[in-house]
Amino acid sequence: MPTYKAPLRDMRFLLNEVFDFPAHYRSLSNGADATPDMVDSILEECARFCEEELAPLNLSGDAEGCTLADGKVTTPKGFKEAYAQFVAGGWQGLSHPGEYGGQGLPMSLGLLKSEMMGTANWAFTMYPGLSLGAMNTIMQHASDDLKSVYMPPLVEGRWAGTMCLTEPQCGTDLGQVKTRAEPNGDGTYAVTGTKIFISSGDHDLTENIVHIVLARLPDAPPGTRGISLFMIPKIKVNADGSLGAPNGVVCSALEHKMGIKASATCVINFEGSTAYLISPENKGLEAMFTFMNTARIGTAVQGVAHAELSFQGALAYAKERRSMRALSGKKEPDKNADAIIHHADVRRMLLTQKAVAEGGRAMLYFAGMYADHMTNGILENDKAKYDLWDDKLGFFTPILKGFLTELGTEAASLGVQVFGGHGYIREHGMEQILRDARISTLYEGTTGIQALDLLGRKVLLMTRGKAVREFTAIIGKFALDQVRNRGMRRFATELGRYVTEWNLLTVRIMLTARNDRDVVSSASHHFLMYSGYVTMAYFWALQAAVATDKLAKGGSETPEFYKAKIDVARFYFDHLLPRAKGHAASITKPSKSLTRLPVDSFAFN
Template sequence: MPQYKAPLRDMRFLLNDVFDYTSHYASLSNGGEATPDMVEAILEGAATFCEEVLAPLNLSGDQEGCHFENGNVTTPKGFKEAYKEYVAGGWQGLSHEVKHGGQGLPMSLNLLKAEMMGTANWSFTMYPGLSLGCMNTIMQYGTEAQKDLYMPPLVSGEWTGTMCLTEPQCGTDLGQVKTKAEPVGDGTYKLTGTKIFISAGEHDLADNIIHIVLARLPDAPKGTRGISLFIVPKFLVNADGSVGERNPVVCGSIEHKMGIRASATAVLNFDGAVGYMIAEPNKGLEAMFTFMNTARIGTAVQGVAHAELSYQGSLPYAKERRSMRALSGKKDAEHTADALIWHADVRRMLLIQKCVAEGGRAMIYHAAKLADNMVNGVLEGNKAKYEEFDDKLGFYTPILKGFLTEMGLEAANLGMQVFGGHGYIKEHGMEQIARDARISTLYEGTTGIQALDLLGRKVLLTTKGKCVREFTGDMLNLAKPNLLSGGALGKMARQLASRAIQWNVLTTRIMLRAAKDRDLVSSASVDFLMYSGYLMMAHFWLLQAQKASELLASGKGKEPADFYKAKIQTAEFYFERLLPRADGHKKSALAPTSAIMAMDAEHFTFQ
């Protein structure tokens, strides 16, 4: 199985050289404590925890899975001890307010930790990971009394949290939610209904689980305008914060899944469970989007995590395994065959994995700076600042979630391919990465849903293309200094500038066609998202290549020269081999809908 090693060199390169996080943190009202020494200590500490505690449980946790009996869930061997160590280390409260027991550090630092944890053991990471959205929702929409009661144990990790949206009859279409919330008259509500696919909905790691639940009041309007949001604890909480009697919310079963088998995905039955409203009546969906956007960015990290772990597994194998001679002649003359890494097709697969992991990491680290500023707007009570960065992040979120998870899945499959038949064998751990990666394109909104959000809502409806124009402006500004340069940087810069113009033209053409053919928005959306993702990643590869070139020329880089040369070479590979894929997506996005919509529904048969 892959022996996970935290990619600290690449993380430091992005934090210190590419994005100048030191200056970024200095500009934040909650960034004073995030000094370079503090950041380095967090990186080193998280790396040690992930490499020595979480990674060894990844394969065994998958093999054992979770156990369900009489409404109770037992996590795999070693998970409880690992979670206790996680809580003891204060990792859960890294980016939450000091008054609730947190360390008050910027949100992005928690994301750095989450990336390492997710790569080492995605199943384990989901237990504390789901709590973050729960905490963010309570912090933004809860009353002071609710914050004081629930936040301290959630921040410490003593309790965990969930999001309860999906029901048997509806997934993405939350307008069909049927769970009922009957007012009791004392400010509480009785919730009745069934929720499915609840990640970390039941387990034995924490003393209590705080469920954030969507439900309908008796007089609620139909559809999404009639959904309210409630806090429903597994165990009721006494006024002094102690755990009280069991609330009638019971785990009916856990799902038997393709992957992330050590993460319990529960069916929860609410049978008159006591709930407390959060946010305003019938406006629960708006509040829940705080939770959902947090989860979507977290899922984008999964794409990077699986690409990284797959690369870390397949690279050593490609250097050790021998098969045939390289077409260009003997490379390892002392052996009867050359190592796989000398074969061009194997290098292609390895470089795709490397492109996705390092390019995706750069995309997410940039978005994390936006998230820091958005959170600062909340902390400062600056609504305008919050909305500005929330809007910016809103454009990135569907691209990060949709594109990076699709690419992470491709990278995971390529990791198996490098191993050949051995990749299909459980003991090597490569097939587990592919199985774990598969869910990432489905939950928190499928790729199709992310694509509709991007094209239909963010681009066409809300901004009329402004979000694309703003980002392509950044692309042009990045490319300008090297437009007339020779060599690799000049070639990549000219390609990026050309693509920036092309992206705007494509957006305009879709807008004009969609005005006459509404089905075009749906038929073009996934291709538009993938096209956008390839161009966005190209932007961040050029950014990395330019910075690596600067450090090579100045000799001021902290890493060996080979590190920076590899950055530039990987960027060249991306522009030559992966960016051209955007052309196919562009052509498909502009194709007429007739080929999709012409066939009568009754003609779809399998005979």
């Protein structure tokens, strides 16, 4: 089983030297307490909790899984005790307001916590992770009375939360939702229906679970225009916050899954459950996006987490496993064979994993800064500020979720490959990482849905290409600033070419779509992946620029650390960024090769 070690050196490099988080936190209305010493203490303590408590439960939790008996779910051995430590440490309320018992720190600190926890044990992390989305949704949309009762136990971690969207007849197409909400006459509603694929839908970690549920009112219009958003506690809650009777929320089945087996994925039946409307009538889908965007960024973390964990396992194995001699000559002449890390193809796999993990981490931390500004808009009751940063983060979110989970799954697969046949054997833990990673490209909207959201909604419909122009302007300015730097000239020149092409591709799709509407769908996947590769290239070039400067002037790390950053950046530009060219070639092709084959001609058997 891979032994998880929190990558604190890389995290600190990004926080302190690449993005200057100390200055960023000083600019926030809720950042005064996020001093460098405080942040470092949080990193150290979270790393200890993840390495000593969560990581040892990862393999055993997968082997044991969750069990369902008499409508109640039991989590694997050790999870309940670990969750009690999580609550005692105050981790759930790290970035939530002090008025509800939280620590009121910036949202990005919660992202750092989630990355370490998710890498150590993704299945465990899903339980409090789903609660964060529920809390954010309640904070933004529920009444003050509901918030005063429900937020304190959620922030403390005594209660948990979920989101309930999918039904047996519909997944992404939420216009088909059939769950019904009937007014009770006292301001509450009785909700009846079945939801499937509900992560953390039931468990024994908390005393109550609060479900955020999409349902239809009796007079609701059809389709997505007739969906409302409700809050439904598993156990009824009295006016004073104490728990009452069961609320007709029944877990009828556990899904039998490929991975994340220690995370309870449930079929939940609502049987006339008492519910509270937390969105305007028939405006539930808009409100639910608060939860969805939180979950999508959380899922992007999963891509980085599985790349990091698989890399750590593969690296240790590659240093120890000996096979044949390196083509350039013996590297360990006193041994019967060289360690496989000396073979170029093994290095290709390890460097791909490292580039994905560390490049993806940089992308996430950058997004975390956007999220901090966005949430400050809420705290300051400044709608214009919130909308500005919400739009910026909204463009970035599908790239994070779609691209990082695709590459995270690839990195997990490479970890199995480095181990060879041993990677396919359960006790080494590498195949579990791949199984756990595979779901990341599916839930919270498949990669195809993220691609359509990026190209069809964020780029074409909402901004007519402005979102791409604004982000590429950031990259273009960086490239222009660095082109006269001898050590950075190659990176800067290539980035300049790619951002120019990114804008040209956007315009070309816009023009083509006038006569070929299907091109938006046929090009969307390639557009997302192209966007991802160029975005990650920028963040690798940014890291290389900082490392080059620190080598010349001195920094907090060793010269070897900075040199390694530059070397991995070169690997990324040499071996991974060229993939974007293939996606660009496919983007410009007409949709006919995808659409003209008749449905009946797909198979003739």
